[in-house]
Amino acid sequence: MAEKYDLIIRNATLRSNEKVDIAVAGGKIAAIAPRIEAKAASEVDAAGNLVTESFVNTHLHLCKVYTLMMMDEEALKDYHGADMGKAMTAIEAAMKVKEKYDEKWIIKNVRKAAALAGRYGCTHIRAFADVDSKARLEGVKALLKARDEFKGIVDIQVVAFAQDGLAREPGAEKLMREAMKLGCDVVGGIPWIEYTDADIAEHVRICFQIAKEFDKPVSMLVDDAGDNGLRSIEVMALETIKTGWQGRSLAHHARAMSLYPKPYLQKLAHLLKQAGMGLVSDPHTGPLHARVRELQEENVLVCLGQDDISDAYYPYGRNNMLEVAFLNSHLLWYTTREDMETLYDMVTKNAAKCIGVEDYGLKVGATANLVVLDQPNVLEALRFHEAPKIVVSHGKVVDQLKMDLIYKENS
Numbered sequence: 001m002a003e004k005y006d007l008i009i010r011n012a013t014l015r016s017n018e019k020v021d022i023a024v025a026g027g028k029i030a031a032i033a034p035r036i037e038a039k040a041a042s043e044v045d046a047a048g049n050l051v052t053e054s055f056v057n058t059h060l061h062l063c064k065v066y067t068l069m070m071m072d073e074e075a076l077k078d079y080h081g082a083d084m085g086k087a088m089t090a091i092e093a094a095m096k097v098k099e100k101y102d103e104k105w106i107i108k109n110v111r112k113a114a115a116l117a118g119r120y121g122c123t124h125i126r127a128f129a130d131v132d133s134k135a136r137l138e139g140v141k142a143l144l145k146a147r148d149e150f151k152g153i154v155d156i157q158v159v160a161f162a163q164d165g166l167a168r169e170p171g172a173e174k175l176m177r178e179a180m181k182l183g184c185d186v187v188g189g190i191p192w193i194e195y196t197d198a199d200i201a202e203h204v205r206i207c208f209q210i211a212k213e214f215d216k217p218v219s220m221l222v223d224d225a226g227d228n229g230l231r232s233i234e235v236m237a238l239e240t241i242k243t244g245w246q247g248r249s250l251a252h253h254a255r256a257m258s259l260y261p262k263p264y265l266q267k268l269a270h271l272l273k274q275a276g277m278g279l280v281s282d283p284h285t286g287p288l289h290a291r292v293r294e295l296q297e298e299n300v301l302v303c304l305g306q307d308d309i310s311d312a313y314y315p316y317g318r319n320n321m322l323e324v325a326f327l328n329s330h331l332l333w334y335t336t337r338e339d340m341e342t343l344y345d346m347v348t349k350n351a352a353k354c355i356g357v358e359d360y361g362l363k364v365g366a367t368a369n370l371v372v373l374d375q376p377n378v379l380e381a382l383r384f385h386e387a388p389k390i391v392v393s394h395g396k397v398v399d400q401l402k403m404d405l406i407y408k409e410n411s
């Protein structure tokens with residue numbers, strides 16, 4: 001007789017502290033009960049430890065991962081070269097790497113980062129691929145390939161990202177449409193880097209225009225500098241409402257927000273809610289960050305992202321969202337038990353909502369994307385921020401040894 005379930009996780013502790021068994025069948029969570037008598041093809045013992053939804057990374061510059069190492073090499077080479085002047089800045093170095101963009105080497109770095117995601121129970125990533133005259137569509141092609149390779153283990157949403165602007169970068173709009181035609185999932189912009197307010201508005205308008213044409217969500221990096229005059233997030237919110245893109249519009253960074261006067265922040269929070277816009281904050285990758293606590297007090301949807309893995313902007317990172325939550329527990333001063341629960345939501349439920357992951361959640365009928373941790377509660381999970389003991393993606397246990405092998409083979 002065939003077993004009723006494909007998988008049962010026994011002796012699980014939920015975040016509510018309930019002790020349950022969790023049964024999985026056909027990729028879905030089929031039952032959650034104090035004791036499930038039926039047998040399954042495969043059973044795992046959580047040993048009383050925490051079992052939750054899997055982790056979600058809403059923001060990763062996946063085409064740039066591990067380019068820091070190439071930059072060191074580049075910088076060194078140029079330093080020894082006769083025509084080299086002063087040391088390059090991070091951005092100049094990043095641009096130099098981009099001139100060498102080739103799907104062939106990018107894919108190896110992407111595989112490493114995706115394998116780490118599998119290892120650390122991060123089953124969904126919104127991943128940015130630069131689209132501009134230097135990167136062309138090389139990053140896009142590598143990320144689309146990885147999306148296919150990791151399907152069902154780590155779901156990758158590929159963002160066609162106009163990193164160098166649209167108004168100031170000739171040809172970028174055309175390339176963005178080509179990227180969307182290749183199959184990108186999200187339209188990505190960065191309005192604040194344009195030179196004038198008129199160009200910022202034009203950048204936002206073009207992104208939403210492309211999003212409408214391809215019926216896709218929008219993700220934009222807004223106001224990523226220490227200038228309280230930067231308010232492209234407001235322009236984005238207004239365009240979201242105008243386009244009717246509520247719930248499909250996500251803002252990232254908004255570091256300038258840390259300098260906004262309180263009355264303006266309150267107006268903005270109201271506008272973000274009206275626009276159904278979420279916000280991804282990455283306080284660990286820059287000295288300023290969005291006003292996370294105040295926004296949450298106003299019931300704005302906020303989550304955390306990894307942002308970078310070893311590129312010109314941030315040296316560390318390993319797609320371990322528990323580590324990201326741990327770091328930001330300090331940077332945001334989220335240190336009470338209640339704060340820790342919020343942090344955990346910011347790398348699971350809130351994050352899934354921000355990027356529109358369907359059928360997500362630890363509930364019967366949802367897709368079985370789960371992690372079995374080696375700790376009994378959220379405090380201990382954050383303290384150790386270790387890889388889960390078991391990762392379940394789309395109802396199947398992820399082969400963590402294979403993830404390690406992919407990492408090594410592409411290193």
Ligand SMILES: [Zn+2]
Pocket residue numbers: 059061221252307
């Ligand atoms: Zn970023």
